Amino acid sequence: MKEWVFKSPSGRWNLRLTPIRLGMIAFLAFSLVLILARYYAGLGYWSNLNDYMPWGAWIGADMNVIALAGAGFSTAIITHIFHAEKYDPVSRRCLLLSFIGYVLVLLILIVEIGRWDNFWTPFVSPGVHSPMFEVYMCIVAYLVLQVIELIEVGAEKVAPKFKKKMQPIMQIVFIAACTVPLGHQASLGSLYLAMPAKLDPIWATQMMPWLFVLSAFFVGPCVATVEYIWTNSRYNMKIDTEMLYGLTRISAVLMAVYFVLKTADLVMRGQLGNVFAFSLEGNMFILEMLLLCVVPIIIHVIPFGRTQGGLLTFGLVGMAGLILTRLNVVFTGMSAHIGSLGGSYFPSFMEIVSTVGLFFLAFLAYMWVTENFPFFFGVAGDADKEVVNESESGFNQAVL
Amino acid sequence: MANAVVNQKSVLVDLTKCVGCGSCTVACKLWNNQSFQNPQTNEFENAHGVGVQLDSNTWTTVEHKQVNKDGQEVWRFVKRQCMHCLEPACSSVCFAHAFHQTEQGAVQYDPSVCVGCRYCMIACPFDIPKYEWEKVLPSVMKCQFCSSKLAEGEAPACASVCPTDALMFGNRDEMLAKAHEIIANDSRYLNHVYGEKEVGGTSWLYISDVDFGELGFPTNLPEKSIPDNVHGFTRFTIPIFAVGAAAWTGVSLYAKRRHAVAHEGHHAEDHKSEE
Ligand code: SF4
Numbered sequence: 001m002k003e004w005v006f007k008s009p010s011g012r013w014n015l016r017l018t019p020i021r022l023g024m025i026a027f028l029a030f031s032l033v034l035i036l037a038r039y040y041a042g043l044g045y046w047s048n049l050n051d052y053m054p055w056g057a058w059i060g061a062d063m064n065v066i067a068l069a070g071a072g073f074s075t076a077i078i079t080h081i082f083h084a085e086k087y088d089p090v091s092r093r094c095l096l097l098s099f100i101g102y103v104l105v106l107l108i109l110i111v112e113i114g115r116w117d118n119f120w121t122p123f124v125s126p127g128v129h130s131p132m133f134e135v136y137m138c139i140v141a142y143l144v145l146q147v148i149e150l151i152e153v154g155a156e157k158v159a160p161k162f163k164k165k166m167q168p169i170m171q172i173v174f175i176a177a178c179t180v181p182l183g184h185q186a187s188l189g190s191l192y193l194a195m196p197a198k199l200d201p202i203w204a205t206q207m208m209p210w211l212f213v214l215s216a217f218f219v220g221p222c223v224a225t226v227e228y229i230w231t232n233s234r235y236n237m238k239i240d241t242e243m244l245y246g247l248t249r250i251s252a253v254l255m256a257v258y259f260v261l262k263t264a265d266l267v268m269r270g271q272l273g274n275v276f277a278f279s280l281e282g283n284m285f286i287l288e289m290l291l292l293c294v295v296p297i298i299i300h301v302i303p304f305g306r307t308q309g310g311l312l313t314f315g316l317v318g319m320a321g322l323i324l325t326r327l328n329v330v331f332t333g334m335s336a337h338i339g340s341l342g343g344s345y346f347p348s349f350m351e352i353v354s355t356v357g358l359f360f361l362a363f364l365a366y367m368w369v370t371e372n373f374p375f376f377f378g379v380a381g382d383a384d385k386e387v388v389n390e391s392e393s394g395f396n397q398a399v400l
Numbered sequence: 401m402a403n404a405v406v407n408q409k410s411v412l413v414d415l416t417k418c419v420g421c422g423s424c425t426v427a428c429k430l431w432n433n434q435s436f437q438n439p440q441t442n443e444f445e446n447a448h449g450v451g452v453q454l455d456s457n458t459w460t461t462v463e464h465k466q467v468n469k470d471g472q473e474v475w476r477f478v479k480r481q482c483m484h485c486l487e488p489a490c491s492s493v494c495f496a497h498a499f500h501q502t503e504q505g506a507v508q509y510d511p512s513v514c515v516g517c518r519y520c521m522i523a524c525p526f527d528i529p530k531y532e533w534e535k536v537l538p539s540v541m542k543c544q545f546c547s548s549k550l551a552e553g554e555a556p557a558c559a560s561v562c563p564t565d566a567l568m569f570g571n572r573d574e575m576l577a578k579a580h581e582i583i584a585n586d587s588r589y590l591n592h593v594y595g596e597k598e599v600g601g602t603s604w605l606y607i608s609d610v611d612f613g614e615l616g617f618p619t620n621l622p623e624k625s626i627p628d629n630v631h632g633f634t635r636f637t638i639p640i641f642a643v644g645a646a647a648w649t650g651v652s653l654y655a656k657r658r659h660a661v662a663h664e665g666h667h668a669e670d671h672k673s674e675e
């Protein structure tokens with residue numbers, strides 16, 4: 001692919017541009033104009049949010065990005081807590097991926113909230129009983145922890161001595177970074193405990209927080225697998241399918257647990273009938289369970305699941321299932337109630353463009369950071385050695 | 401939730417008496433200094449009539465509804481405003497603590513700390529809070545139960561102008577007793593005081609001779625309050641962190657040790673530098 005490279009005088013940092021990236025930048029610029037207009041004209045002017053549906057595409061995107069960014073915390077738990085060091089090659093990338101995800105969430109939120117100038121008030125006027133308070137505090141705390149972790153990783157290139165100095169606190173940081181997300185992944189599910197009479201009973205259960213945590217956890221390896229295969233094949237690096245297979249096994253087992261829990265929950269609340277009622281809600285729920293649990297588990301147990309294509313499919317289907325699960329809560333499960341009030345909602349052009357634009361920003365940031373810090377793909381134990389040989393690994397070219 | 405309510409006031413709405421004159425909606429607009437324009441279209445709009453809706457300029461409406469009663473089409477007029485829940489969902493879900501209850505039980509909103517997340521709007525079981533979508537720095541809008549009047553011992557603006565006594569104002573226990581008395585002495589009424597038990601009870605109470613569901617009231621509300629429902633999870637927050645951190649530390653130490661033993665110590669040095 002045609003590309004333009006801008007290097008810093010020292011040759012240490014580079015900025016690569018390709019036609020696709022230029023296209024993304026142009027789209028991003030366009031979406032930034034729309035976003036600025038939103039601050040000038042008010043939320044109602046270009047968004048389709050309304051009094052009946054005050055939470056729309058932006059909240060849906062945030063719910064999904066946080067859940068998918070859970071990859072950072074689940075792979076961290078697997079490697080740092082259970083000390084399954086063979087998965088270390090994926091956990092570092094997921095740390096970066098998830099950090100960028102959380103920054104993206106904050107950017108979308110700044111567009112979404114009506115009183116962005118008051119973003120600080122929950123710190124001085126805390127509504128401690130609100131699940132939203134927990135989500136907010138945990139995200140802020142988690143971002144701080146992630147920054148410390150990233151500094152530790154980044155110090156490898158810039159200041160190896162400093163990295164050594166950080167070691168004593170890192171164990172505490174790792175434990176905290178594995179604990180805090182439990183809180184906000186669960187609180188995201190508890191947001192909807194406040195709407196027991198509005199959300200469709202298929203989803204409205206007291207178990208929602210626990211189901212949210214569990215699903216965010218097991219989709220982590222799916223995200224990690226997709227990222228690993230994509231990057232490694234683009235950069236001509238070896239793809240360790242045995243390692244990935246072990247990783248997807250963790251997901252597959254927890255998917256089975258999720259399936260059993262959710263089914264038990266439906267049975268106990270007498271909701272199985274609604275699932276098979278051939279309603280929009282019932283059908284969407286069946287699709288959600290197929291993608292989130294059933295299909296990935298089947299892929300995992302057949303021989304196909306050990307191949308590169310099988311692993312990739314496993315990851316993609318699991319991610320699609322998670323996205324559908326969250327969107328079903330935000331949209332499908334609420335649609336009957338919104339309709340009963342005489343309201344309706346479909347995201348506006350501006351809502352879609354602004355969200356996609358910010359996604360592009362996150363994507364570009366990921367590409368540029370990894371191209372300048374290739375050891376995100378390295379192995380922790382080899383920190384002092386030369387990890388990646390640039391010409392061999394192909395980091396001297398842009399992949400998209 | 402701790403609450404400062406010492407003198408819980410109430411309005412009892414007798415839906416059989418309302419004639420749909422709309423005086424209460426006008427009184428509300430005048431007292432709260434709000435225009436009769438639709439905030440989005442800027443067109444003049446009555447707050448009473450067929451299909452009227454609450455909006456950021458309209459804190460109370462009287463909806464004219466044609467409903468079926470014993471095989472006959474009849475008109476009923478339904479006043480709507482914030483119910484001033486005894487345990488308000490809006491207040492408990494607000495992460496900026498923008499809502500508080502006055503001594504008389506009015507649920508009040510303070511725009512100065514609101515972040516505009518709109519969780520209060522989506523969490524309110526009666527879909528009451530509305531947003532100033534057209535403003536650059538919008539606020540949430542809803543009936544404030546004329547809290548300054550209540551603090552002076554006066555009835556809210558709407559109740560004080562009702563010509564038919566459809567809106568009766570007083571202490572909540574007295575209004576509840578009155579509601580049950582009216583129902584007991586008149587067979588036309590349904591034996592249901594709406595707001596007595598719904599989501600933990602509300603300050604505004606309704607009695608009617610037509611099914612509440614037909615009149616557009618939500619009829620699937622639990623008796624448990626929304627804050628209680630959410631608290632069923634949030635009370636685990638601190639334990640989750642404590643247990644989580646302790647468990648991770650334990651597992652981490654154990655796994656590390658097992659790992660070290662399995663490698664016959666020859667990797668132990670590596671692990672020390674690795675973590
Ligand atoms: S009716 Fe809605 S807005 Fe009014 S107090 Fe109850 S929860 Fe809050």
Ligand code: SF4
Nearest residue numbers: 494514515517518520
């Ligand atoms: S919109 Fe404002 S008042 Fe409503 S929950 Fe959010 S911060 Fe609180």
Ligand code: SF4
Nearest residue numbers: 418419421422424562
């Ligand atoms: S003033 Fe009284 S009679 Fe007139 S619409 Fe309001 S509640 Fe009904």
